[in-house]
Amino acid sequence: MDTFALLLQGLSVAIQPINLLYALVGVTLGTAVGVLPGIGPATTVALLLPVTYKLDPAGSLIMFAGIYYGGMYGGSTTSILLNTPGESASIVTALEGNKMAKAGRGGPALATAAIGSFVAGLIATIALAFLAPWVVKFALAFGPREYFALMVLAFVTVSAAFGDSALRGLTSLFIGLTLGIIGIDLQTGQARLSFGIPDLLDGVEVTTLAVAMFAIGETLFVAAQGKRAPETVEPVRGSLWMSAKDWARSWKPWLRGTVIGFPIGAMPAGGAEIGTFFSYAAEKKLSKHPEEFGHGAIEGVAGPEAANNASAAGTLVPLLTLGLPTSATAAIMLAGFQQYGLQPGPLLFTSNPQLVWGLIASLLIANLMLIVLNLPLIGLWVKLLTIPKPWLYAGILLFATLGTIGANPSVFELGMLLAFGLLGYGLRLFHFPIAPVVVGLILGPMAEQQLRRALAISQGDVLVLFTSPISATLLALAALALIVPLILRARGKGQVLAAVAADND
Amino acid sequence: MIEPMAQANKQRRPDWAALVIAAGLMALALLVAWDASRLGAGGAYARIGPQTIPYAIAICLAGLAVWTIIAAYRHDFPERDQQDFPPVLWIVGGLIAQMALIRYAGFSIATGFLFAMTARGMGKVSLPLALLSGILISAFVWFVFARLLQLTLPAGPPEHLLTQGYELITAPFKAAPGSAT
Numbered sequence: 001m002d003t004f005a006l007l008l009q010g011l012s013v014a015i016q017p018i019n020l021l022y023a024l025v026g027v028t029l030g031t032a033v034g035v036l037p038g039i040g041p042a043t044t045v046a047l048l049l050p051v052t053y054k055l056d057p058a059g060s061l062i063m064f065a066g067i068y069y070g071g072m073y074g075g076s077t078t079s080i081l082l083n084t085p086g087e088s089a090s091i092v093t094a095l096e097g098n099k100m101a102k103a104g105r106g107g108p109a110l111a112t113a114a115i116g117s118f119v120a121g122l123i124a125t126i127a128l129a130f131l132a133p134w135v136v137k138f139a140l141a142f143g144p145r146e147y148f149a150l151m152v153l154a155f156v157t158v159s160a161a162f163g164d165s166a167l168r169g170l171t172s173l174f175i176g177l178t179l180g181i182i183g184i185d186l187q188t189g190q191a192r193l194s195f196g197i198p199d200l201l202d203g204v205e206v207t208t209l210a211v212a213m214f215a216i217g218e219t220l221f222v223a224a225q226g227k228r229a230p231e232t233v234e235p236v237r238g239s240l241w242m243s244a245k246d247w248a249r250s251w252k253p254w255l256r257g258t259v260i261g262f263p264i265g266a267m268p269a270g271g272a273e274i275g276t277f278f279s280y281a282a283e284k285k286l287s288k289h290p291e292e293f294g295h296g297a298i299e300g301v302a303g304p305e306a307a308n309n310a311s312a313a314g315t316l317v318p319l320l321t322l323g324l325p326t327s328a329t330a331a332i333m334l335a336g337f338q339q340y341g342l343q344p345g346p347l348l349f350t351s352n353p354q355l356v357w358g359l360i361a362s363l364l365i366a367n368l369m370l371i372v373l374n375l376p377l378i379g380l381w382v383k384l385l386t387i388p389k390p391w392l393y394a395g396i397l398l399f400a401t402l403g404t405i406g407a408n409p410s411v412f413e414l415g416m417l418l419a420f421g422l423l424g425y426g427l428r429l430f431h432f433p434i435a436p437v438v439v440g441l442i443l444g445p446m447a448e449q450q451l452r453r454a455l456a457i458s459q460g461d462v463l464v465l466f467t468s469p470i471s472a473t474l475l476a477l478a479a480l481a482l483i484v485p486l487i488l489r490a491r492g493k494g495q496v497l498a499a500v501a502a503d504n505d
Numbered sequence: 506m507i508e509p510m511a512q513a514n515k516q517r518r519p520d521w522a523a524l525v526i527a528a529g530l531m532a533l534a535l536l537v538a539w540d541a542s543r544l545g546a547g548g549a550y551a552r553i554g555p556q557t558i559p560y561a562i563a564i565c566l567a568g569l570a571v572w573t574i575i576a577a578y579r580h581d582f583p584e585r586d587q588q589d590f591p592p593v594l595w596i597v598g599g600l601i602a603q604m605a606l607i608r609y610a611g612f613s614i615a616t617g618f619l620f621a622m623t624a625r626g627m628g629k630v631s632l633p634l635a636l637l638s639g640i641l642i643s644a645f646v647w648f649v650f651a652r653l654l655q656l657t658l659p660a661g662p663p664e665h666l667l668t669q670g671y672e673l674i675t676a677p678f679k680a681a682p683g684s685a686t
Contacts, residue, residue, distance in 0.1 A: 165581070170565075174565055178566065190544050192544065220593050223596055225589065394621070398643060411604050415604060418604070430523075430582060
């Protein structure tokens with residue numbers, strides 16, 4: 001069957017009323033958490049995992065993907081109106097968007113962000129549909145050593161290649177990898193790093209770690225900043241509609257943002273925020289009005305907003321076809337698949353095509369829902385920003401602990417939540433990135449499994465990792481991704497890398 | 506002329522917080538290595554067993570600890586902002602209160618305490634009011650998730666009251682078809 005037939009079949013799954021409902025709940029929640037500071041799509045999916053345990057797998061995954069897409073839309077609202085990015089992929093949007101809002105052009109800024117997200121989401125989702133079968137064909141040739149090499153590459157790009165310090169990125173990664181070895185070793189049944197505590201035998205739950213690191217760590221960090229810089233919400237003045245000139249200046253950045261964002265998301269290179277920085281830089285260079293940059297240039301909103309949605313779709317390519325998460329949200333979505341006993345990868349496309357193609361098709365529908373939710377209903381979302389901070393964070397912690405208690409109502413689990421929350425606060429305080437910890441925890445045990453399998457086949461010969469051309473290439477790329485940024489930073493050219501720091505979601 | 510002095514002084518003194526981090530990483534490396542040393546190999550000819558990866562991680566952690574020490578002396582760590590600790594203590598206290606209460610008082614009361622103390626930490630709010638609203642919101646959340654979505658959430662006095670009230674209200678509707686037969 002060709003991609004079109006599969007996509008149509010997926011659409012027939014996605015338009016079932018119950019799945020439409022899941023998608024609607026997902027995009028609504030996603031927009032809300034995108035708008036709210038301090039809670040992003042990664043946290044939300046982590047919070048919902050235990051709650052959705054008893055629901056239908058296809059529906060829940062459709063909802064999770066809706067949250068991811070919705071978060072990308074909602075984040076722009078906070079950036080533009082509050083100058084505080086709702087999530088990390090919208091940091092760049094704040095640069096020009098907030099200036100536009102201050103100049104009374106908040107409406108067109110929100111419109112170009114939403115329409116740009118729609119255009120990018122649409123194109124990138126279709127690109128996902130066409131690219132996925134091709135990658136699957138390629139991935140069928142992958143053995144344990146290729147998977148191991150791929151995961152090593154993901155480790156390096158997520159932790160060390162971008163950001164302001166390879167040392168801190170790698171430290172975060174290794175904290176995650178250390179947490180990953182806790183529990184019973186699947187091959188020999190021996191308990192590792194468990195110290196005789198029965199609660200640790202099953203290992204650290206990805207959801208507990210993610211909720212603690214993101215929701216609790218962030219809350220503690222915000223609380224510790226005290227009352228600095230009072231935040232003011234810029235009211236949306238004037239028309240929401242873009243003038244003909246705005247359209248003329250926006251459509252090219254949308255397309256360029258998509259072209260930049262999608263491959264960056266699809267490569268094992270980290271989250272959606274990296275593409276936004278490249279897109280901003282490109283627009284600044286290509287603009288006919290470079291003097292407007294820094295004072296509210298519409299291209300600086302249109303491009304990065306398209307790029308972050310395209311990246312979100314791109315991230316789903318390695319996740320669905322290889323089972324390889326390249327962002328914190330994708331890592332938690334992987335935990336979502338595993339919760340239902342599903343392992344994303346080439347086999348899922350043949351064993352469960354209904355689910356995979358239903359999920360991809362539902363993204364197209366979610367995208368349509370989002371533009372409706374975000375343009376006419378923008379006033380509703382702005383109201384969310386006026387919730388006083390004490391009630392907002394009290395509510396976030398209520399739901400953060402609800403998920404953990406629901407998954408495992410034990411005092412020990414709550415203790416881990418507190419401990420990891422404090423760890424998350426400490427990491428933020430010293431500018432350690434958070435995403436590598438989560439990716440290390442979920443990908444570490446998988447990488448170990450693949451390595452041991454590869455070495456069992458070769459009877460312990462380590463050279464086998466380098467004799468396959470694919471795995472040798474991937475390992476060489478990983479080495480380059482580790483060494484080149486180190487040299488760049490040592491020669492004082494680190495600002496570029498620091499600017500594209502991959503942080504939260 | 507004081508400034509260059511201070512600068513030089515600062516340069517000579519290592520970044521103590523970073524040294525503490527390095528010590529923590531080293532301790533973690535030793536812990537992982539010690540734990541790995543107790544593990545048996547996975548069979549006679551497996552050259553890679555359950556202890557291999559932990560040893561590799563321990564070596565990397567130790568390497569990162571050394572790297573962090575170098576960074577501490579070179580002041581590579583970014584400056585930290587002044588931290589406001591009382592709010593943090595309120596929130597941590599809230600999490601501990603929830604942990605202590607959840608077994609005995611149930612979800613609503615325990616989470617109500619967390620809610621109130623978090624709100625108090627984030628700004629000036631009336632503690633009794635926050636506690637009352639926290640318990641009421643948590644009870645509502647408990648009802649939705651435990652009764653309607655069948656999540657296992659610990660029940661205490663307020664939850665039992667809620668369940669009984671719910672049964673009392675719905676009893677006539679449930680009894681109706683039964684009495685007809």
